[in-house]
Amino acid sequence: MATLHTVNKSPFATQSLLSCLGHAKAGDTVLLIEDGVYGAAGGTGLADAVAGLGGAVTLAVLAPDLKARGIDEGRLMDGVKTVDYAGFVDLAASHDRTQAWL
Amino acid sequence: MEDGVKKFLYVNRKAPYGTIYALEALEVVLIGAAFDQDVSLAFLDDGVFQLTKGQDTKEIGVKNFSPTFRALGDYEVTKLYVEKESLDERGLTADDLQDITYEDEDDDWAEKPSILIVSRSEMADVMAGQDVILSF
Amino acid sequence: MSYEVDGQEIATDEEGYITNLADWTPELAEVIAKAEDVEMTDEHWAVVNFLRDYYEEYQIAPAVRVLIKAIKKSMGPEVGNNKYMYELFPYGPAKQACKIAGLPKPTGCV
Incomplete structure (x- = not known):
């Protein structure tokens, strides 16, 4: 009974990503979209919060939103998957529910 | 200071595409440039993301307005203050930002950088030295 | 239309x-x-081509004074002045020339 969580706000502007990570359960996926994709880049204080998940939660990021913001995929934190729009749909279909963290 | 010329600072604190603030700020700057005031732009917090290189918005269906920052020199907007702490917190350095320059009319059209990286306390001084501050 | x-x-x-x-x-x-009742000459084309190049590079149509300054620099003051620009494009060098150049109406067009 896994949940797909979407986060669309910059982690530097709101607490949405941290709150989402604090509520995600093992087996869930957290998908970063829109300004949420800034949370996927390495070299920031967020890496610790993500490492704290110990791999139980899958972290994914929407590639078109990354590209729009000029974030090279080489800068992503280890273990972050990129998906395209079709991959977003697949994730929504393969989880039991979707929860948006606005 | 010339008569009637005021110091205007446009403060940019939002990332470029998630909200309309960044684009609106840029349009106001371009329109406001017609009034011959002493204009500066400040980029802090998520606003620093507006100036990053390599933006490509084709797949999200919105206009990529990052090239427009490079036109600001033509509008005599030549001071873009960028806060170093905001870059650091986001894992960015000055190298991640576009090259934005202007031609100095008073110095034989020499090309000079418009981006000025400043510390948080220097940014506070920039803000404190203005007549008008417009926030986005 | x-x-x-x-x-x-x-x-x-x-x-x-x-x-x-x-x-x-x-x-x-x-x-x-x-x-628009405009007869296209080489000078008209120079302005139209400049506008298109400017848009391509910066994603905006330049304001009139930016346009005139740039034309003055590239083609000299005989062409790059307010009066001559309005002779070329009587309804405004930015508004009318942008229309012919296929660009959106310029930002800050006052």
Whole structure:
């Protein structure tokens, strides 16, 4: 009974990503979209919060939103998957529910 | 200071595409440039993301307005203050930002950088030295 | 309203600016110019081409004074001055030339 969580706000502007990570359960996926994709880049204080998940939660990021913001995929934190729009749909279909963290 | 010329600072604190603030700020700057005031732009917090290189918005269906920052020199907007702490917190350095320059009319059209990286306390001084501050 | 080039209908907004920038061709520019009562000369084309290059590079149409300054720099003060620009494009060098160049109405067009 896994949940797909979407986060669309910059982690530097709101607490949405941290709150989402604090509520995600093992087996869930957290998908970063829109300004949420800034949370996927390495070299920031967020890496610790993500490492704290110990791999139980899958972290994914929407590639078109990354590209729009000029974030090279080489800068992503280890273990972050990129998906395209079709991959977003697949994730929504393969989880039991979707929860948006606005 | 010339008569009637005021110091205007446009403060940019939002990332470029998630909200309309960044684009609106840029349009106001371009329109406001017609009034011959002493204009500066400040980029802090998520606003620093507006100036990053390599933006490509084709797949999200919105206009990529990052090239427009490079036109600001033509509008005599030549001071873009960028806060170093905001870059650091986001894992960015000055190298991640576009090259934005202007031609100095008073110095034989020499090309000079418009981006000025400043510390948080220097940014506070920039803000404190203005007549008008417009926030986005 | 719309323009017609080689039997093809080109859509515009209510002021006559084309809605899809990719529709622009030099032939269309001639058609728009005709509708505006402008006879295209080399000087007209220099301005139109400058506008298109500027838009391509910066994603905006320049304000009139930016346009005139740039034309003055590249083509000299005989062409790059307010009076001559308005002779070329009587309804305003930015507004009318942008329309012929297939660009959106310039930001800060006052």
